Amino acid sequence: xxxxxxxxxxxxxxxxxxxxxxxxxxxxxxxxxxxxxxxxxxxxxxxxxxxxxxxxxxxxxxxxxxxxxxxxxxxxxxxxxx
Numbered sequence: 001x002x003x004x005x006x007x008x009x010x011x012x013x014x015x016x017x018x019x020x021x022x023x024x025x026x027x028x029x030x031x032x033x034x035x036x037x038x039x040x041x042x043x044x045x046x047x048x049x050x051x052x053x054x055x056x057x058x059x060x061x062x063x064x065x066x067x068x069x070x071x072x073x074x075x076x077x078x079x080x081x082x
Contacts, residue, residue, distance in 0.1 A: 001031075001064060001065070001066060002064060002065050002066070003028065003031075003065075003066045003068065004065065004066070004067050004068065005068045006067070006068060006069050006070070008069070008070055009057075009068045009069060009070055009071050012070070012071050012072060013071055020055070023052050023053070024052055024055065024057065024071060027050055027052045027057065028050075028057070028066075028068065031050065031059070031061070031066055032048075032061060032066075034050055034051075035050060035051040036048055036049070036050050036051075037049055039058075045060045045062075046060070047059070047060055047069065048060070048061060049077075054073055054074050055071065055072065055073055055074065055077075056071070056072065056073075056074055056077040056078075057070070057071045058070040058071075058077060
């Protein structure tokens with residue numbers, strides 16, 4: 001399965017400590033397994049979230065591709081940009 005990363009994801013990921021980056025990377029490699037849930041709402045395409053301790057990854061999955069949209073702490077990931 002091919003994985004693509006958004007600019008938003010890459011910028012935030014680069015700011016994290018090396019240990020957290022390793023945890024996030026391991027979680028991404030295991031997708032779609034792990035603590036993954038589909039978000040409620042009428043998102044087209046459907047958006048899923050993966051949980052890594054107090055951090056969340058938002059992503060979209062196709063049969064062949066995973067698009068990493070965003071990574072952030074639990075309190076900030078679901079806030080809409082102003």
